[in-house]
Amino acid sequence: MFIYRGLLLVSFLVLATLSLPHSAEAQENPYFVAYDHYLEEPGNLEVEYYSTFGTQRGGNDFHAYWMEFEYGATAWWTTEFYLDGQTTFGNSTIFTGIRWENRFRPLKREHFINPILYVEYERKNGADKILKEGEGHDVEADFLTPNSVARQEIINEMELKLILSSTFKGWNFTQNTLAAKSLSNEPWEFGYALGASRPLALKASAKRCALCPQNFIAGIEMYGGLGDRYHFGLRDTSHYAAPVLGWNLPSGWTLRISPGFGLNDNSHQFLLRWGVSREISGFGSMVGRLFRGRE
């Protein structure tokens, strides 16, 4: 029942997003896993949908997906809510959990390296396959458990990240260090993500255009696990490298695509990710008016 309610809510929100007139052209990074130091503009809401198709050796391939609602609470605080699900071919489709993520910018000015503090709470089940980050000793073989069994395991997890990001001559370079802790009796797990990207052109065109090179951002990201508190390192961990491409349309939509490749035997051999998002400017004011009335 919860799943159907969730789907109804998501459908309503997606339809509401499509019907909203206020959109702003986003200048979104193309990453799927790595984060840079740019937060959502205050009062803006970004509604995002992402998919991951993954190959599975010894089992069925899968398609995992998530909806993301990203809101700029202030210029130094962005908060996001996620709904995750997955389909394992030849098995079943299930809802896998929720995430609540917050990013904070501690410094008020731009520096050569800009830190962002990231705090996330996840309530997911063991069948989660969105691979939103690489952590601990997560390996491909973990995904062989059938959904009906894996979903019995409920995981409450806190995740902390230190994001260090820099922009130089149009290039963005970012490095994320991750520490995750299941709230049950599990050790701390660690992971990393690296990213580099650049718009195809640095100057904007004097005409409005969808296909202008400045609307495209290309790059690469790499991510994986670093073991846990007792076995820190690269042993029994999975790692991925993925070229990324983002297309920021003047209508406020952003499209992203990224073919990812496993870098060792513990990784899925191939991941194809894609995503679509739309930024709604002034969302906070619109909601505020609903409760305050027109000024």
Add this chain to the structure above:
Amino acid sequence: MSARTFGILLLPLLIGVCFLSTGETRQSANFASETESQADTEYSEIRKAPEKARAKRNPLEKDPDAVAAGRILFQQRCAECHGDNAEGGKKGPSLRAAEIQNAEPGAIFWILTNGVVRKGMPVWSKLPEPQRWQLVSFIKSLGPTPVRAEAPPANASHPPAKDSTSRLR
């Protein structure tokens, strides 16, 4: 690891967040007690631009397309807060005010790059440098708000409420 240990590890982060929040509150309280005029407060940030930043020249000064490209960028990124014609909006001040129009291009570029994060203006360094200079070209091309030839109000002792240089963000 116990919940207690976890709580201890989270504590510094929560303290940091509280510090940031109270910092903003304190800043707001200070504003209220400041004796400087509202206009001074509103545009005070641009005066903090370091000399080195002010001295930077706009490399696109002579680019004939810079203003047109900057206009499009302005509509896409800035009009939501500063108004469609940069006359000021609910969230952002007028960019036609003398404080902005008389400022060095380098100082405007510096504000775009660093934002005024504690007062709600995001950093715009995610726009590549040439695009920020295009925005500067557009903003500088606006000139001051045209003065309306209106008769002074009957109650001249009350200043107009919507003067572009007297609104706090």
